[in-house]
Amino acid sequence: MFIEFLSFSKPIFQSITTLILIVAYLVWLERKIAARMQSRIGPYLVGKPHGWLQPLADALKLMSKDDSKPSSSDSLLFNFGPIWVMVVSLSAFALLPFYFDNPMINASLSLMLFIAISSLIIVGIFVSGWSSSNKYSLISVMRSVAQIISYEIPLVISLLIPCILIGSLSFGDIIESQKNIWFIFSPGLGQISFVIFFISALAEGNRIPFDLSEAESELVSGYTTEYSGIKFALFYLAEYVHLFGISVLGSIIFFGGPHGPFITSNLIIVIKSLVFFTFIVFVRWSFFRIRIDQLLRFNWSKLIPISFVVLLIACLTKYFSEFN
Amino acid sequence: MEDQIVEKDFGDLAINMGPQHPATHGVFRLKLYLQGERINKIEAFLGYLHRGVEKLTEVLDYDMIPPVLERDDYLSPTSNSLGFVNTVEKMCQIEVPKKASYIRVLVAELQRISSHLVALGTYGLDLGGSLGGGASLFLYCFREREKILDIMEELTGTRFHTNINQIGGVRYDVKIDVIKKINDLIKYIRPILIEYNDVISKDQIFIKRTKSIGVISAQLAQEAGCSGPVARASGINFDIRRNQTYECYDELDFDIPLGTNGDSYDRTIVRMKENLESLKIIEQIINGIPSGDLSSRKPFKSAKLLKPPKGSFYSSVESPRGELGFFIVSDGSSIPYRMKIRSPSFSNLSIIEKILPGNFVADSVTILGSLDPVFGDVDR
Numbered sequence: 001m002f003i004e005f006l007s008f009s010k011p012i013f014q015s016i017t018t019l020i021l022i023v024a025y026l027v028w029l030e031r032k033i034a035a036r037m038q039s040r041i042g043p044y045l046v047g048k049p050h051g052w053l054q055p056l057a058d059a060l061k062l063m064s065k066d067d068s069k070p071s072s073s074d075s076l077l078f079n080f081g082p083i084w085v086m087v088v089s090l091s092a093f094a095l096l097p098f099y100f101d102n103p104m105i106n107a108s109l110s111l112m113l114f115i116a117i118s119s120l121i122i123v124g125i126f127v128s129g130w131s132s133s134n135k136y137s138l139i140s141v142m143r144s145v146a147q148i149i150s151y152e153i154p155l156v157i158s159l160l161i162p163c164i165l166i167g168s169l170s171f172g173d174i175i176e177s178q179k180n181i182w183f184i185f186s187p188g189l190g191q192i193s194f195v196i197f198f199i200s201a202l203a204e205g206n207r208i209p210f211d212l213s214e215a216e217s218e219l220v221s222g223y224t225t226e227y228s229g230i231k232f233a234l235f236y237l238a239e240y241v242h243l244f245g246i247s248v249l250g251s252i253i254f255f256g257g258p259h260g261p262f263i264t265s266n267l268i269i270v271i272k273s274l275v276f277f278t279f280i281v282f283v284r285w286s287f288f289r290i291r292i293d294q295l296l297r298f299n300w301s302k303l304i305p306i307s308f309v310v311l312l313i314a315c316l317t318k319y320f321s322e323f324n
Numbered sequence: 325m326e327d328q329i330v331e332k333d334f335g336d337l338a339i340n341m342g343p344q345h346p347a348t349h350g351v352f353r354l355k356l357y358l359q360g361e362r363i364n365k366i367e368a369f370l371g372y373l374h375r376g377v378e379k380l381t382e383v384l385d386y387d388m389i390p391p392v393l394e395r396d397d398y399l400s401p402t403s404n405s406l407g408f409v410n411t412v413e414k415m416c417q418i419e420v421p422k423k424a425s426y427i428r429v430l431v432a433e434l435q436r437i438s439s440h441l442v443a444l445g446t447y448g449l450d451l452g453g454s455l456g457g458g459a460s461l462f463l464y465c466f467r468e469r470e471k472i473l474d475i476m477e478e479l480t481g482t483r484f485h486t487n488i489n490q491i492g493g494v495r496y497d498v499k500i501d502v503i504k505k506i507n508d509l510i511k512y513i514r515p516i517l518i519e520y521n522d523v524i525s526k527d528q529i530f531i532k533r534t535k536s537i538g539v540i541s542a543q544l545a546q547e548a549g550c551s552g553p554v555a556r557a558s559g560i561n562f563d564i565r566r567n568q569t570y571e572c573y574d575e576l577d578f579d580i581p582l583g584t585n586g587d588s589y590d591r592t593i594v595r596m597k598e599n600l601e602s603l604k605i606i607e608q609i610i611n612g613i614p615s616g617d618l619s620s621r622k623p624f625k626s627a628k629l630l631k632p633p634k635g636s637f638y639s640s641v642e643s644p645r646g647e648l649g650f651f652i653v654s655d656g657s658s659i660p661y662r663m664k665i666r667s668p669s670f671s672n673l674s675i676i677e678k679i680l681p682g683n684f685v686a687d688s689v690t691i692l693g694s695l696d697p698v699f700g701d702v703d704r
Contacts, residue, residue, distance in 0.1 A: 038463040135339045139361070139685070208456035209529055216346050217453050217689045285460050288452035288529045291686045292361060 016090060022270075023240045024055035026277060033278060034285045065229035073226065074131035081128025082227065082234035085121055089241040092118040096248050097171050097257070097266065108170045111163060111253075115156055118204075118245060121238070122148045125213070128235075129223035140222035143292050144206070144213035150299045151203035151210075157307040158197035161189055161314045162253050175257035182256035189314055194254050196307050201246045203295070206239065207280060209287040210295055217289075243280065247273035336364050341688065343372045346454065349446060349692070350699030354676075356688060363688060366680045368673075373703040381663045386412055386630045387491060389660075394485045396665065397701035400439040402431045403643035405489040410570055411639040411650040412491050415632040423616040424493035425572045430506075430609045431479070431488050432641075433602040437513075438472040439644035440595045440602075441465040443696040444520070447592060450693035451533055461524075468516060471509055478502050491630060493619025503610050514603055521596045525589075534589035538679050538691035541586060548678070549671040552646025553594045554695055558586030564642040578605050588694035595696070629658035638666075645669050645696060669701040 028043060032050070035042025047053030069078060095107070095114045107113055122145060129141030163169050165186070166177045184190045203210040214222040224235050251257065251272035260268040290298075336357035343351040351372035357365040377396055381389050390405035397404050406428055413420060420428075445465030452458025473483040480486040480496050488494050524530055540550065545558040555562060563580045565573040581597035583590030622628070632654040640649030646668030655661040672695045680688055 034459075038460050039467060040463065135337060139337075139339070139358075143361075208452065211453070211456070212686075214455075215453060215686065216455065217450050217458075218341075218685050220346060284456055287457040288448070288527070288533060289456060289458075289686075290529050290532060291684055293684065294532055 015093065019090065019093060019241060019244075020237065023237055023244055024059065026240050026244060027058070027236075028052070028055050029274075029278070030281045030284075033281045037282070037285045059233065062233040063230050067229045067231065068226075070133055070226050072133045074133070077127045077131035078226075079231070081124045081131065081223075082231040082238070084124030084127065085238040086234045086241070088117060088120045088124060089238045089245060092245050093241075093248075095171070096245065096252070097175070097269070108168075110171050111159060111169045111174070114245075114249065115152075115159065118242060119148070119152055121242060124238075125223055128227070129213075132223070132226040134226050136219045136221075136225050137223045140213045140215070140219045140225075143215075144223065147203060147206075147210065147212055147292070147295060150296055151200045151303075154196050154299065154303045154307045155200035155204055157304075157311050158193045158200065159249075159253060161193040161311060164311075164314045164318055165189065167318075171252055171257075174253060175259070178256040179259055182254065182259075184254040189310065189317065190254070192306075192310050193314075194250075196303060196310070197250060197254070199303065201250065202280065202283065203299075205243045205246055205280075207243070208284045209290050211289060212292050212295060215289060244273060244277060247276040247280070250276050339685075343369075349697060350702075352697070352699055352702070354688065354692070356680075356685065358685060361684050361686075363681050363683055363685065366677060366688075368676060371703050373699045375700075375704065377704045378663055378665060381660055383659060385658050386632070386660070389663075390489055390491075391485070391487050393665075394487060395700065396704055397643060397645065397648070397667070397669070397698050398484075399442050399698050400432075400435045400644045401485045402428075402435050402488060403641055403648060405487070406432055406571075407639070407641040407643070407648045408650050409489045409491050410641060411637055411652055412630070412632060414639050415635075415637045415652065415654065416491075416630065418492050419620050420571075421493055421617040421620055422572070422614045424618055424620075426609050426613050427494045427496075427498055427618075428489055429571050429573065429576070430498065430606060430613075431476070431486060433605045433609075434472050434475065434506075435486075436602045436644045437599050438469045440599050441469045441472075443595055443644075444524075444592065445469075447690070447693045447696075450689045451530065464520075468513055471513065475502065475505055475509060478505060490619065490621075492621030493617065495618070497618055498610075498613060503613070506606065506610050510603055510607055514600070517596065517599050517603070521593070521600075524596070525593055531589065533687075533690060534587060534592065534694070536585065536587050536589075537683065537687050538588045538694060539586050540675060540679060544675065544678060545586065548675045550646065550675060551671065552642065552644070552668050553591055553598065554646065554672045554675075556580065557583030557590035557594045559584055564640055564647055568640070570639070570641060576605050576608050578602075588690055591694045591696075631656060631658050640666065643668055645698065645701065646672060665704055667701045667704060669695075669697040669699070673697045673702055 043051030394401035448461030649666035
């Protein structure tokens, strides 16, 4: 029994450890890139070449911090929020063929399952903002719910377009079909759906220019205002885990997954998602934040109609290529 | 029994902005009454940075006051002391040597650029947050400002509170190598300022966030006593450097950029254009700096105290934020009987109760930032 449990849980622990390590160094990478963009050096002193121990130092610092909680907050939900966010963003990785040769769960609907799981993050965010009993957090989660729910639609549609053309919802088939040509290079549809995917992924991941729930210029720090120490670290890590998940997803759906120029390996996915992540970082450190009403108006009046039109075109393309 | 739907008005949600809030440009408390995301009503609370400068001047000799006043508007220190020194000189009819006047204007214009750079950089923080594109703009602006502060250090030995103005003239001479450095600075900073202007004024998100937000009509600006870039963005062609000229501004050639709509966008663009005009002024000064004395009075530590004649006097200068006026009442002794500072930030800030209601929460920050208040100047 115990042996069975160990053999079952070993890959889980392995992949979580790897993920946390990767994500910790994503934070370091982002800080370095941001520093270069702003003509600074970035983390330098902790760890000899270029502060490579900085993530460890940050984690240790956050863990040793006093864990404070507002007295009027709902204690159960307050603690539940960050854990939920972290668990959900980690468990979405069970579906991605990224660490092992095969994903841990190989379902025929793995893409839909991935989207379904990762959209549960909003529950944790809402719960934590609501239970903080802080007005900034409250406004922040109100915004956040409106934003994430409305941006889920174009995100799903942009991911459906390749699925319709390929004819499968499983990552294995999607990767297999991009052996010769990546989906991003398929004329017209590939590029448009990638742009839609990128915009809505930024909005989903709460990144600037759409980081309205964290808008620290008006809402101090949004739903994380009352959090400190390790709970804050959980939120922070979860954001990057989610973002890395989106990067991996993007590199699988649009950039051919493990198919590289010479070799086919899951390492290629990691490299591709790092490039994708770097691009997200560039966007983050070069744009201002837009306002919540502008964000929603852009979504409902531009992005969603365009994505439906593209979806229709994709369906027609499929129809005429298959049945004529 | 029928279920009755009871619609209860829960009133507005009141949230505080400040005094400890990342967005306010200093210590300032704004109580926003929100209906959803919209602002219904605001209350502003001032005085968190009140240091009693006006009262302090009532116990100091006239020569001791300029260094104290430099701590007032801490982003453009020289314009404070310049305003005070100007007023006292007009009270006592002290002649200022031509060279001193040129050096004063040189330092004041350099600090105008540095102050406007801070205004632009912190406006970036208001728009984009300290963890995004705004931070990039902020750091770039501060990098350029550092070059100006280096020149200040070369010129006066102090980077920030230069303390160069004294009654009757200036304290430090402009040396040849400083002029060369200023020349280099102009060559370096002009393309950069033009580039920032181009990048910012064409940035779509910037335009969306600032165009027709926080509109101040020309009439409202006049009624509230706005001045400086805030008034000029509303189309009021009023610049004390031109209209009530002081020092050597009448000999210099420069334009006064004007806006048309009076929104946040215009205010930012007017500031950026003013930077270029200031560069023009600096160029003219370093090319034509006259020779002569630095001060018409004896050095600062002379035993003889300055005693202005009895009476009251008001005069003002154009600080980067607008009309900075000093009203001094003298009873004939060596200390002022009363001094009142008419600070531009205070008058510009007084407008927010009119323009904030009806906007979104996010806009309250950007409108406040576009007025560029310095709370050392507001509270004094």
